[in-house]
Amino acid sequence: MKKAIVGIIIFMLMIVCSIFSSADILGNVKTTKNNLIVLEKDSVLQLDKFSNYQTDLDWDYTSNPPHMYTIPLGKVGIGTTNPSAKLDVEVNNGGAATIGSSYNIAIGDYAVALGYAAKAIGNYSIAMGRYTNASGLTATALGWGTSAKGSCSTAMGEGTTASGSFSTAMGRSIKVNGDYSFGIGLSSKSYSIDSDNVLSIMGGKVGIGTADPSYLLDVFSDNDIVAQFSGRVKGVDAIYDDEFVTKGQVKTSLPSYFTPYGTSDPTGIEGDISWDSNYFYLKTSEGWKRAKLETWGSTSVVLENNP
Structure with a gap:
């Protein structure tokens, strides 16, 4: 009888173990x-x-x-027993999260990588998009093929690189190496900004007051005043040292203190006028001509060729 009971118990144990094992x-x-x-x-x-x-x-x-x-109902906490949001992910060190591709990497402390082959290597960095790389401290890389290398740098768009500390590169194919510099690339051509504390817009046109600029800088306003300068303004190709207007933009007479060296002086275009202490000068189709200045009371002014 005892043998029968023992056999039954052993048989039941085998059945239970089999069930748990199969599950x-x-x-x-x-x-x-x-x-x-x-x-x-x-x-x-x-x-x-x-x-x-x-x-x-x-x-x-x-x-x-x-x-x-x-x-x-409720909240989900990863790394915390007291989540403050619907999904709360917290870490003490190392990467916080990768979302998207298995090629994503979040190595830096509290770093986050989202998208495809996004790399958040710097501490507190964020890499988002496709083939983005945020290696600087507190750096942010967004878009496609962007790289944020400098501390507190930001790179966004396509193929942009922000290497300088606190630098920003946005748009397309622009590299900002200078600290505290900001670069915007508006074409596929590669540009590099190496100076510190610079704002540069490269490869396109800038419109202020217009959505369809016709020039490198096109300023439009409904009234006559479109700009005001508190300091001196000078063009690189200016006709005179203190003038902003360039040779290619002069369409009317431009009075200024200037002495042509002779009739054949190429400076200026037809219609330009200038003066010095002795003469009044006029640029004609035949070159510069001059009229001698006299004191009050003179009876005539003679226009002659400028020697």
């Missing part, structure tokens, strides 16, 4: 006193197709398409 959960899953489900180390919780799992915590998982994992 692959024996020693892998446990519950805590708070009714939390915890996976043991190196374990896998796998649900069969079309199956559902539900607890009193009001969340469920299904492997049936479209694969839903829902928590209608």
